[in-house]
Amino acid sequence: MDYQRLIDWTDERIVERPGRVIVAFLLLTSVFAVGLGNVSTEAGTEQFASDIPANDALEAINDEFGSSFAADTGSTQLIQRGDNVLAKDQLLYMLRAQERLQEKEDLRVSSTSSAARIVAQTLDPEATTLEGQIDAVERATPTQIRSAVRQNADNPGFTGTLSNDFNRRSASASATIGVVTHEVPGAGGGGGAGQSGSSPLTDIQLQSERVVDTVGGDITVFGSGITAAEFSNVITDSLLIVTPAAVLFIIFFLVVAYRDLLDLLLGSFALLMAIVWTFGFLGLAGIPFSQMMIAVPPLLLAVGIDFGIHAVNRYREDRQDGLGIDEAMTEATDQLLVAFFIVTGTTVIGFLSNLASDLPPIRDFGIVAAVGIVFTFLIFGVFLPAAKVWLDRKAEAYPLPVFSQSPLGAEGSRLGEVLRGGVVVAKYTPVLFLVLALVASAGAGWYATDVDTTFTQEDFLPPEEVPGYLQQLPEPFAPSDYSVVATLNFLEEKFQTTQGGSVTVYYETRMERDTALEEIHRAGEDPPESFVSEDRRADSESIVTVVQSQAERDPEFRRLVQRNDRNGNGVPDDNLGKVYDRLLESPARDQALNYLAEDRRSTRVVYSVSADASQSEVTEDGRMVADRFRGGAVATGNTVVFKAVSDLIFESAVTSLALALGATVVFLIVIYWILEGLPSLGVVNTLPIAVAVAFVAGTMRLLGISFNAFTATILSLTIGLGIDYSVHVVHRFTDERREHDLFTALDRTVRGTGGALAGSMLTTTFGIGVLVLSLLSVLGQFGVLTALSIVYSFVASLFVLPSALVVWDRFANDDPSVPMGYPNESPTDDPTAGRTVATDGGSE
Known part of the structure; x- marks a missing residue:
């Protein structure tokens, strides 16, 4: 050549x-x-999970289940801290923060929820608005507030928003989480710490921070928009x-x-x-x-x-x-x-x-x-x-x-x-x-x-504390103040349970089949070691647990379940369409739609896993349980995807x-x-x-x-x-x-x-x-x-x-002491032709 x-x-x-x-x-x-000028940015973990079956299943779950996963809504968390967030002044801080956010039309607030609202409505059942609930708390005495808190001590919707140091007797807790839901096209219903590099909630949540700062108290605005920013x-x-x-x-x-x-x-x-x-x-x-x-x-x-x-x-x-x-x-x-x-x-x-x-x-x-x-x-x-x-x-x-x-x-x-x-x-x-x-x-x-392999969201997050020598840099080189990691660590510390997380099984099937709920029930028997269990049954949440919970509260619904339960185990296996119709007409509708798709062609089952279980163990056990379903089931969740x-x-x-x-x-x-x-x-x-x-x-x-x-x-x-x-x-x-x-x-x-x-x-x-x-x-x-x-x-x-x-x-070469002829050169060629011959110590 x-x-x-x-x-x-x-x-x-x-x-x-x-x-x-x-x-x-x-x-x-x-x-x-x-x-x-056309360069766009993308950050976080979602970019790595594209086209992975477990992630596809997770995205399907986010699209199909529950109002919190609706494609046109997103949520902001209000994380409140204090000596006692259930004290009168702290309850008012949370209620006023939610009220001011709701008053801002450009924040598109569709609903709010918090422990403060539950306490206020317990004090005055007629107080259905934030304004009325603020009045109810302002009129109440500390004794009345403590009594209202104790009345809700067995209410999962109340205790689930409180830190794990909640004390029924003293009616106190050091932290609570309020939720503000926004109508935002493309928000995908995410409410937690997002993994994507951009979020339609970013501007909303950054503006929410400024609004909440005017209220007082120690309240942190958190959500996918803040994380994306x-x-x-x-x-x-x-x-x-x-x-x-x-x-x-x-x-x-x-x-x-x-x-x-x-x-x-x-x-x-x-x-x-x-x-x-x-x-x-x-x-x-x-x-x-x-x-x-x-x-x-x-x-x-x-x-x-x-x-x-x-x-x-x-x-x-x-x-x-x-x-x-x-x-x-x-x-x-x-x-x-x-x-x-x-x-x-x-x-x-x-x-x-x-x-x-x-x-x-x-x-x-x-x-x-x-x-x-x-x-x-x-x-x-x-x-x-x-x-x-x-x-x-x-x-x-x-x-x-x-x-x-x-x-x-x-x-x-x-x-x-x-x-x-x-x-x-x-x-x-x-x-x-x-x-x-x-x-x-x-x-x-x-x-x-023996080099390890890891993939965690923390790899993509900024540090909890920026090193001091970087903080001393002048503008514009000085880094921003970052709060996401500190907030995540706080949530993990204050709201952790004895469980280490969860695995979700996404199951595509015709859910009106007579055996659909029985299959879900049987899949939880004899769970693997990484799953949290009691009496050799996995601790799980599913459409089955929603049916059973509603049956306990509603005698009429309980009789419907019993008439369609052929083996008497509390799980209906006949006329499931009628059971779903009645369930979706009950107050448990929103909870049911968290586990049953509206077209009734898919469901999800959430299994709790042990805190000390490794990522590999959780993933392997999750896939093993998914295999117990009759085809079409995929184990998913952040742990499995990662x-x-x-x-x-x-x-x-x-x-x-x-x-x-x-x-x-x-x-x-x-x-x-x-x-x-x-x-x-x-x-x-x-x-x-x-x-x-x-x-x-x-x-x-x-x-x-x-x-x-x-x-x-x-x-x-x-x-x-x-x-x-x-x-x-x-x-x-x-x-x-x-x-x-x-x-x-x-x-x-x-x-x-x-x-x-x-x-x-x-x-x-x-x-x-x-x-x-x-x-x-x-x-x-x-x-x-x-x-x-x-x-x-x-x-x-x-x-x-x-x-x-x-x-x-x-x-x-036969003789290292003499220059070497190369095969591409003929004996009569000048070896220096077309080449450089350095006569002094040279360099390329």
């Missing part, structure tokens, strides 16, 4: 028409800049903190690497272009910006910095050898475009391996990162060299400031001597060192087999790793076969990456970091980013080996390319490492692991790869 013709065509445009190249890239930048804010705040910190680190190391103002400005502008292009593509393609996308800018900076340093460093070497601007850039790009293409190909493979994931956000992340890397290749492979030529010509014509132009890692420098360590080892004990490295990698890989996502995360990590590693090996074998006629170099090229992947995985277990929604991509990402270092070393080595003996070629490779790699490694490690400053702890873990993967890849490429190349060379 005559790839050189394409490279020569590109070289010609860069050197002979740099102005046109610059204008073309600036025009493309303006096009992508338009897309920046904080989900969105944590992305913005993290970007505002991480991005400037990354820029500061990057500028510092770029100053060290470039040591020239014009080159620094040019490299920084190219990095900005890569970001604009990538996120402009995000908007144009309609891909939402999720929490995972926060990692994309640092990744692009990592690759862009590497490309920029290599391009400028190699050009400086050729200039130092006495070549002019045009000749030096032609020689530099002639080599670098090939190396950049190989790096881009392998990096794109690493990112696109995430397309095998069943989780949409991970697939989107893979696509955007891969597209961003291609953009980075074009910008740093074509635009930056053209702009460098244009600037250097202007520098010759005008007195522009030019500082140090010496390349990194030049011969005689301290950095160059440090980088030679791998060559020294390779010269004396390559086989032993290589064996030790492989054994250590195998050990790290084995150690990593476990399903957790399983997919692990599958994604393993599958992406296998695909990335396999595809990278094949790609490199083919590329080196085409370019050099030596496919075995492709295998050697991947050896350092295998070492880096093993050590990254081992470090995850050592640091207690699990595979989660963010770190699931880390292994394939290590391949995508880490291959960069080994590709540059191998590609440079093949060039040097044509002109020098084995160890001279290695020495020149690690001093030249190694110098640029060292600068790139330090810059990108600190640039990505700033993710530890993110308000999302999982994003900080991702930043640590990504930074470590770069360090491991650099060390493996500079210290393990030389030994591998020595071993490889012994099989590929």
Whole structure:
């Protein structure tokens, strides 16, 4: 394949028409800049649960059951705290808060409920409005209020809104929850802490906060809208903190690497272009910006910095050898475009391996990162060299400031001597060192087999308390005040029961079948260990329990049930249509519709589970109980959905790793076969990456970091980013080996390319490492692991790869003391034709 013709065509445009190249890239930048305005955000856990059967069942439940799940309503929780929220003044705070919210027409309040309303109506049964109930409480004495509270001590509708420290005798509790229901199209009836990144209730609940603040008392407004707002804010705040910190680190190391103002400005502008292009593509393609996308800018900076340093460093070497601007850039790009293409190909493979994931956000992340890397290749492979030529010509014509132009890692420098360590080892004990490295990698890989996999809503929530050093940041970098986690922790502490949660079985069937209710009743017999039970029957709520409860309260309904109960167990198994009709005409109608769909073709059964049961146990037992139903039943609930996502995360990590590693090996074998006629170099090229992947995985277990929604991509990402270092070393080595003996070629490779790699490694490690400053702890873990993967890849490429190349060379060349001829070159060819032969310690 005559790839050189394409490279020569590109070289010609860069050197002979740099102005046109610059204008073309600036025009493309303006096009992508338009897309920046179309970028939308998406946050939370729902994005990961798409198309999972358990989540589909959960969504069906939210659509089909009960007034609280109606598609046109949503609810706000009013969480009240105090020494005694059942005291007179506290009851009035809650009633007045609900009244003021109801008076605001734009809040679309359709109903309110609270313990305060129940107490007020007990005091005055005729008080059906909030105004009347406020009057009733104001007229009552403390003794009357305590009496009203005690009268409701056995009322689940009353005690269910109180904290678990409710005391019947003293008529006191430290917390209560009131509910305000809004008519909001698209709210989906959610009333709790939403998981989505946006909510139609957000504006309503933010306005409700301001209204409630005027009432007095300690009342917190909470709901899906508040949670959605904080989900969105944590992305913005993290970007505002991480991005400037990354820029500061990057500028510092770029100053060290470039040591020239014009080159620094040019490299920084190219990095900005890569970001604009990538996120402009995000908007144009309609891909939402999720929490995972926060990692994309640092990744692009990592690759862009590497490309920029290599391009400028190699050009400086050729200039130092006495070549002019045009000749030096032609020689530099002639080599670098090939190396950049190989790096881009392998990096794109690493990112696109995430397309095998069943989780949409991970697939989107893979696509955007891969597209961003291609953009980075074009910008740093074509635009930056053209702009460098244009600037250097202007520098010759005008007195522009030019500082140090010496390349990194030049011969005689301290950095160059440090980088030679791998060559020294390779010269004396390559086989032993290589064996030790492989054994250590195998050990790290084995150690990593016990890395956990997790997926929880807490991964996507802001911290309960923002670290003090971040609170000291000036505006606009200071993070917002976050309350969601503190509120959730408070609810868990004050309203927890001996139960640890629930599992819901969603059952699609014709509910008027005679055996429908008997099937539900029998499914609860002999429950699994994680289910809460009494007398070997699961603690559950269903249409069966609603029927039984109504039968206890209503003698007429009880007689109807008994007439249609053939086996006398209290569960009707005949004329179920009539039983439902009568039930839906009773005061239990709303409760019944929580478990029976209006079309009577589906139902749900909620089973309580133990607090100490693990996610895996709950999910397995829930699925086992669902199998007891006669087909069509699905176990669901947050625990089950999160476990399903957790399983997919692990599958994604393993599958992406296998695909990335396999595809990278094949790609490199083919590329080196085409370019050099030596496919075995492709295998050697991947050896350092295998070492880096093993050590990254081992470090995850050592640091207690699990595979989660963010770190699931880390292994394939290590391949995508880490291959960069080994590709540059191998590609440079093949060039040097044509002109020098084995160890001279290695020495020149690690001093030249190694110098640029060292600068790139330090810059990108600190640039990505700033993710530890993110308000999302999982994003900080991702930043640590990504930074470590770069360090491991650099060390493996500079210290393990030389030994591998020595071993490889012994099989590929009869005499290591002489330059090596390559299969693609005929004996009569000039080995330097069309290639760059460095005469001094150079770099790619």
